[in-house]
Amino acid sequence: MSVDWLSILDAQGNVDESLEPELDTETLEKFYRTMVLTRMYDDKALKLQRQGRMLTFGSSLGQEATAVGSAFAMKPDDWFFPAFREHGVQIARGIPLSLLYIYWMGSEDANLTLPPKNFPVAIPVSTQVLHAVGAAWAAKLKKQNIASVVYFGDGATSEGDFHEGMNFAGVFKTPTVFICQNNQYAISLPREKQTASKTLAQKALAYGFEGIQVDGNDILAVYSVTLAALEKARSGGGPTMIECFTYRMGSHTTSDDPTRYRQAAEVEEWKKKDPIKRLRIYLEKKGIWDQSREGAMIKEITDEVEKAVKEAESYKPVVENMFKYVYADMPLHLKEQMDELQGFISKRRGDESG
Amino acid sequence: MVDVKFPDVGEGVTEGTIVKWLVKEGEEIKADQAVAEIETDKAIVEIPSSEAGKILKLVGKEGDVIKVGSTLASLAVPGETVKKPETGAPEKPTEAKPAEAKLLEEPTEVKPPEVKPQERPAEMPGRALAVPSTRRLARELGVDISKVKGTGPGGRITDEDVRKSTVTEAKVEVPQAPETRKPEAAPVEIAPEIKALEERIPIKGIRKTIGERMVLSLFTAPHVVSMDEADVTELVKLREKEKKMAEEKGIKLTYLAFIVKAVTVALKQHPYLNASLDQKKNEIVLKRYYNIGIAVDTPEGLMVPVIKDADCKSIMELAQVSEKLADEARTRKIKLPDLKGNTFTITNIGSIGGIFSTPIINPPDVAILGIHRIRDMAVVIGGEIKIRKILPIVLSFDHRVLDGAQAARFMNTLIEHLKDPDLLLLDGV
């Protein structure tokens, strides 16, 4: 038994032609633009947080290929279950930037299940694994031809929820794709302290299904592997676990100082493996991309991001929404609580104006 | 005009130190451009401005501690007519609150339903409200957190509250130096850097920690210093002989390595020196592990990396590990765990100068050994004057735990092993 490793586009932008996926220009441009958009969205969020305009935020700097590559392998009808660092997947799946900002600004309103099949952010580590396996099992029972994709970090693999989900998926052959964003750290805990296993992907072997490791900074490899795993899942082949080997270039969140637990040299090494840079070289070599297009795109994205921030900051939260999102039909006890809160608010408003 | 504020940049952060201004008064800045670097207890962060404009005023100096929510800088936004800052009086704080101050304040305008104080979940009696890092700080400084009065939100105890309560026990006032003044109307333009008669260096970072720890140590542990000399002529010969061999292995064979080894041997024979005092329980804690702190002079101040389980390491290993740790400390690459867990500390002043010193014990240890420069000295041996290599050594110890006789016995064992390094072979593990 072993775990395969896949890489197609290396850090210098050289492609392994025997493995190169057939993608048209438009798709490749979409990959690139979404990765850059994700990075600029991230960067803006960090600035907003430092200006007191946003709450704690975890950047996905350096992990854009994992997010965007896997997202574009999915179909809109596949279920998507994020942890909290999947900004690139959310953006690729068409969730409006403003809504993402609203959530990180602390408004519960934005934490909702969005059509067609996007689950909200899960802060409690690994809980989403169970939800994803449940959704996949339901889809299987209903004979729907869809898969369920769940994202989690290397740290999440030490949680019981992860193992329960993996075990269930293996036994019931649910159409689940487990995407582990191994960014080498769970806050300050390095990957080698997380598990004595050589790879994270090999955990799948213990549960009786395929696990594969992929260069998580190589969007072509991530895309190809996810595509294959999804096709397998939809056609009854059962689950797959994909370990995307990547690196969290930034801090865990805005409350964290990574210089206290990792060496600058390590970060420098990973800088050389930047996922965006290598795709850009690849596109330039193909004659698809150049400096002037880059400049125009950056300007366009800057405007897009600024517009989203404006929208987010002018948003007024609707208190009732937090009662509405949890169940398809609101149960009685939530209805009572909502009525009580509404009564309280309108009374206060009356008190203030009168 | 818009104020750039110091916001809550990390969960539970209440204050920060201005490390560096990244812009100047009068400078035009872009939106999202960083204005200052601020160090909080979590990290050093850059604070960007939310708007573009011209910096009218920077509030505070580098090194100043500022509270979350206070203004860092004020900014004239484009299109705004600004009074010339040099003619107008410095802005009063009341002026800095313009009616149209938007952006930062607006979201909070939507008033959340206020929770009446009595509706807050009842706190557990006797349990002080503080985040774990503050509790740890209190533990490290030996402060009983239940006795500290919190000044943070909801009566939460902040790091500052804890630090203050240690200072009230042993109140040390930093002497107030007179204001820095420039000579009035200097006739000739002297080099600008010597214009100021005094310079003020803010106490922060490592300097601050050293100060706090030393105050804590010196004002709680009654220090006694014992001084002696070791004849290390044989040790010098041994080192000279083996230096080459070590070099070939890429190891710098230092005297410190031999001394650490001798210290661990002596500590094993005199366990009360490898101990700490649990004041709460009124117990002496004898430690059966030997983690030796090594004081290192770094550009930012003294740091004490710790050689873990020094007794289990060979002299060559000790040489290697101590160099590595010292190096990491100097370049600030050292990891936090390597700065903790000391059971005994050695300070090597010899490389710089001085014959004797009175080191301050490094908490939670009960003793610290100071070693000085090895010199050629005339020594009387068997009625004859001989030239020998002499190493002056000093030991500061906590008189609550140890007495002079014990300390002297420890020193004797140590001196014996430094004098006759063969013994290290026999006694060292």
Ligand SMILES: Cc1ncc(C[n+]2csc(CCOP(=O)(O)OP(=O)(O)O)c2C)c(N)n1
């Ligand atoms: C159940 C649970 N335990 C602890 C936490 C605190 N916490 C938040 S993120 C995190 C580390 C997660 O690491 P990893 O799964 O590797 O994801 P990464 O942050 O690296 O993306 C922890 C421990 C939490 N949110 N939920």
